[in-house]
Amino acid sequence: MKLCSVCLRRAPLAMVFALSLAATGNAQAIPNSASDESAVHFTAGQRLEWFVDNTIGTGSLAADGASAGIGTAFNTPGMRGSSAESFVRRYEMHLAATAAGNALEAASGAIWGEDPRYFRVPTESFGKRLRNVIRMTFVAYRSDGHLAPAYGRYIGITGSSFLATSWGENAYSLHEAVLSTLGGFLGRMGSNAFQEFWPSVKPHLLRHLSPVHP
Numbered sequence: 001m002k003l004c005s006v007c008l009r010r011a012p013l014a015m016v017f018a019l020s021l022a023a024t025g026n027a028q029a030i031p032n033s034a035s036d037e038s039a040v041h042f043t044a045g046q047r048l049e050w051f052v053d054n055t056i057g058t059g060s061l062a063a064d065g066a067s068a069g070i071g072t073a074f075n076t077p078g079m080r081g082s083s084a085e086s087f088v089r090r091y092e093m094h095l096a097a098t099a100a101g102n103a104l105e106a107a108s109g110a111i112w113g114e115d116p117r118y119f120r121v122p123t124e125s126f127g128k129r130l131r132n133v134i135r136m137t138f139v140a141y142r143s144d145g146h147l148a149p150a151y152g153r154y155i156g157i158t159g160s161s162f163l164a165t166s167w168g169e170n171a172y173s174l175h176e177a178v179l180s181t182l183g184g185f186l187g188r189m190g191s192n193a194f195q196e197f198w199p200s201v202k203p204h205l206l207r208h209l210s211p212v213h214p
Contacts, residue, residue, distance in 0.1 A: 041143060042115040050116055051106045055099045064094040101160035101184070109152025113143030116153065118195045133192040137185060157184035 054060050068090035072082050105116055119141070121132045140150035161180035 042113070042117070042141075044110070047106050047110060047116075051102050055095075055102050060098060061095070064098055065091055068094050097160050100163070101156040103156075104159045105152045105156030107152075108155045109140070109150070112151070114148075114150060114152045115141040115143075116150075118192050120196050120199070122196075122200060129196055130193075133189060133196050136192055137189040153188070157181055157188070160184070 068087055071090050071094075072087040108114075109116055118136055119132075121129055124132070135147075138150060138153075139147045140153065142148050158181050161184060162177045
């Protein structure tokens with residue numbers, strides 16, 4: 001795969017849907033205290049596991065496929081067409097873009113001990129859980145247990161979006177790169193919301209869908 005195929009502009013709405021499917025197994029219970037260092041300690045092995053799961057895990061592959069499918073259905077960007085071949089090209093580049101963004105986030109975040117995982121607050125009220133979803137989009141735990149701006153995430157999402165503006169036939173305008181970056185953050189927020197609320201909704205949904213035996 002050529003370097004120019006690494007990134008593809010992702011429609012914001014598609015990213016909200018796609019990333020909400022990804023990394024469903026990475027949500028953790030939030031530490032009892034922001035100073036609980038052991039609860040938020042993130043080892044190199046866990047960082048690698050996070051990268052692999054969020055890049056080629058089942059949820060992530062399905063997310064890239066869903067995003068590529070939406071892009072193909074709406075022919076976004078228009079230059080790629082709506083054929084089966086264009087879907088394959090979109091899928092390949094979504095996967096490459098996901099890998100690039102995750103690698104940037106994991107590697108740069110490791111420098112200052114940033115934990116990319118989402119931490120749930122399942123015992124809190126709905127309002128507090130929703131605020132946690134929004135807050136954890138922009139902040140992350142550090143190795144000493146305190147919350148700080150998620151600079152690694154900023155680098156990963158922004159970097160993978162803006163790199164596309166300088167790569168040959170797949171280059172996009174600054175305006176499109178900004179939209180892609182905003183879509184990336186909206187997608188992360190959607191992923192956080194899925195991880196926060198799905199474990200609470202799932203048992204009720206399964207119970208409702210289960211057949212009732214006499």
